[in-house]
Amino acid sequence: MAGRRRALIVANGEYDNAGLQRLGSPAADADALAGVLSDRAISDFDVRVVRNETAHVVQAEVEDLCAEGRPDDVLLLHFSCHGLKDGTGQLFFAARNTRPDRLGSTAVPAHFVQQCIRQSRSRSIVLLLDCCYGGAFGEGVAVRASGDANVLDSFRGGRGRAVITASNSIEYAFEGAHLASDEPAQPSVFTAALVEGLRTGEADRDEDGWIALGELYEFLFDRVRERNPKQTPSRDIEMQGELYLAKSRRRRIKPSPIPPDLSAAIAAENPFTRLGAVAELRRRLSSDNLAVAMGAFEALRGMASTDIQHIAAAASEALGSALVRTDATTVRLSAGAGSVATAVVRTLGPPVAREVRFEPSHAWIRAVETAGGAELSVTAGEAGVRRGKLVVTGPTGDAVVAVEIEALPAVEEEPVAPPESKAAADTTPASIEPAPGAVEAAPQKRAEPEPERLVAAEAIPESADAVDETPEPIVVAEPAAAPIATGPADPVAGAAGIIAVAGAVFAVIGLGLHYRYDEYTLFDYRPGMPVFVILVAACAALAGILTLAPSTRRLLGPALLLGTGFAALFGLLRFLGEVVTLAQDGDSDLDAGFYFQLLAHVALVVAAAFAFAALRRNSGLGAGKVTGWEAWVAVALGVVVAGGWVVQLGELVSYDESDAGRAAAYFLLGAVIAVALPVFAAVLRPRVAGCAVLATGTIGLAGVLAPTFASLFEHSSLTYAGQAFAVAGLALLAVDTVVLAVRLRRNQPNGRQP
Template identity: 50%
Template structure:
């Protein structure tokens, strides 16, 4: 029975925001058959005689094997003689004996009950004034355990747990400007411990009363050091109140012959053991699966490369995977409670997971093979959080992002002015009936995030500087060549690809579908090699324009609060191929530099330029392969590849070649292949992620 009193007729008793929320949250979790077997009754904002009648009925009608749990959330008051009373809606502080529920009455009901297991939870306080922002639930001072002495149970088990001790106050939740109700500190911790299973300290699948108190004590003290939950428990044996999904999986040892095979000197015997361990890893028996996982982990870390790779691939099949990897709620109207679902994939061992949210507004409820996610947001603006999914085989984070908007005002449709009804025109007898126009599919609303509603001035600035760089490159390519033959013989044509890429990057920064990921990635990739000063003054100015464009593009990305750059694993065969090509190109530059160093000491400065380009190219190649989101990373790799190709060609024309010049040309061809691959891959990823 949950008794919640927050509204009072007497103005001397302040209204409490928490009890209504306390009752709703606690009733929901106790009524969940996946958590407990309680039949829940809620008594909310009733008078003293109604509460007393319901309490007496509960204890009088109970059987010996029943487990009774009574939760009080209300003001705690004391009389002049020091007696404890629970405030009801009609309570008058000057007439407590006739208008409140005496603690002595509840004690007599406990003594008369046939139930051998009774738990009383008192979310009341017994002290005086309090600091700003927190409501007080009491006046005066009283010892709750004095009002419920242990001898009153006739030797039967009982427990009393209070939100605070006899000289402290019970806190309500944070004071909210919009007066939304929130559970109290004590009941909020109680609900969280039962719902999430965190109160199951020994992870045996059951929440015992002693474990619940320990969890409440730590949680309440962590949230409010001024409040100390207290207990008076007299139980023979352990009382279990709820189930928990936090059951620790104890690994089952693998059979002795399989263990021996995993350590056999013969490589093929160990490889066969990996196959059998992989089969056991897929088992419905989680203890068997986790035992196999531990052996595979040891082999992946300690065995030779071939066996370690096979063991690692087997473990990869059992890693924790979620669908989707990111929850994008888009625009959410303030006050609504949108919901989504996280599904777990893989074998049973990969689905035995727990869920934890990063923020209080992000509520996660475990369900079959996943979790239900709901939002409780009050502030307008972008939001970003994480749901941490933890299992025996690993941990992943699911990002939750979107934007809270104010509900648009709906303008009433003007009523038509009264007048004579229109007379329908007569239709010819033989004329066919008009064919109804097929229904049109509604056009989905356009995104209104920072990248959709208006053009970012930093994105425009990045595009303009990229165009300016292309202009300076044209100045280098054409005016310095007196004829077409000179244009090709002097290497002026090598500047054209870089200028074309700069123009393409500028256009990508202005196009709505590409200015969020592909455009900034391409600009930053092109600008990376521009950090190396090389060539005439016009080329240095062009490189400077590209650098400024990259800075503006990064600022534009930073201003998009739903966009996050991070490092991850390379995805897709095309990205891996691009990485390999870029590394081969780097080796070609290093070989060319080595040839210059060996040819003559006077060529050392030229060789140093090749080394600098090689280092920057290698850094850009690795960054492009690992940057996330994928569309940004691949576009970055495309910019590095195109810029690298132009840089290499310019080096071969500007600096004398050595006997290994063909290596450089092979490298340039490799860069061309890289550029073709990544541009195709970037276009596909950009259309999916933008």
């Protein structure tokens, strides 16, 4: 596999001589085989196709392929054409210019091909001959010579050579069950089986992930005989060791043994120990190492069938996560009669569940494997609906996708009307642009002019008299709508809005994913934090949308987003602290839910920084002194909230230092933000921006109450006095924010809104 992989496909189906029947299969053979051989995921050959060329061109291509071969190269040569023999029994391959009575000079001699193969330095050459030999033409069969010819005798001898033929010396090579001149060309029985075995991987008989030459022949023999009992492929292989022609996804995964300590836990008498073993097996089931995953799958299957009910249920649930699944159970398409429509089916689940193969139920459904699933090419029938299925099979089960395609009726094109005369053009309906003269004669029928163009025409009168004589209604007939004074779009604000909305989406998605140990969500592992996440995500989504809206992108949207980012600092620092704490313990096992939350809060803080920059550019954001009783009340209430959390933490420390240590981050981070937020909002100018920052920041602080309450919930003997102060302070801070907003709105001049 270290050398190059080169293939030459010779497809001759059209002939100048009337005595040689035209063949439909070679063209289809070339296209189908070239596609599968050049596929990097299957064979990865460098393929060259020679179609309907003369004998000397074919000979030159064959000689080039063999002469340029290196010892480690794998060369593949495929002939699809008439096979002919002369009076002495020598075999020839027909070319476009072949004359049956002048084979020596107009056809490709088999001994020439054999000589080129023998003289090549390559130690791995495969010759595939889809030619037939016999004496008559029959329905559905193209016989490409007269008399008998044993093709293998023409290529015997030499090491590192293999010849596989479509039929033996006395049989025909069928081009299909019924091939008529008015039917589209289809690959021959032999080449169709060859392409199918390579593309689907069915030729990988031992399912080791590789298709060896011997396996390929066995598959061809069985499949061709199955489709046409009158045709028997033959072979002559002179090679040492195996030659692998392609990769296969039909790999049998050998389960890896379960580690001794985990095996002991599975067999333990304590049911909780066995339940812990189920959790570990579920984690191993998601491994990229397929052998490890299959070992876990087999162990879970045993526990699901033999253990007690609740452990068996847990094992069955874990097994369900690794079953073969697709993103769609039904694919419905439509196309014109005989046309092809495409769709993509993606596989879901851990790597072991995506190690699948795709088997269509009908020939009109074609499935090409891709990195994450398969691309379907479905051909519509002549009329009505075709129904089939795609079977997705893997080591952990299978799934069935229903496939339907409706043949759409042909759409007849409307006849084009002949060009009309000049007189007819003058009476064109209003939807067609009239001539300039017609506009002045009948202005009521023309399209409405653009406002700018109307104003320009009226602003440049020819004389003072013309101004005096201008009818008043024309001046004011269609006034242009006054644009909203929002200013030009700011790319910084736009970026802030997009990042904020994305952060909100990530936060919501993360709530449903495992946070740690591949089984706990944030609801289970950090009670109360989901409430904070939901409130902040809602604020971020609203602020992001307002930051993108034309009427609010200059001030209100970015200001709300800035307050959201202030609140998001709590979550960001909390999740970063999770990483630091677990890293010190040396056991993290953090899952996707954690990383989604961390990424979401990073995005919200970044969006707040962008919003701050946008406010500085568009609204002259600055700082001033704390003025007004509402601002001073906000600062005082922030101190009350912070004091309440500090007092509550002190009471928790005196009651249980261990629990206090785990919950300290909630109280201390909340206290810092409770003081910083109103101070920051009070000094912002314009004050409208400060009010917006205070609004979303207060909502975020309200979300902090949930995890602080959750940390106290199990301690019924606590007084909750500090928490009560925090709740009261936040409630009053919300009221103060509303009062401040109302006063600011009343103080705005008429016609202006914040």
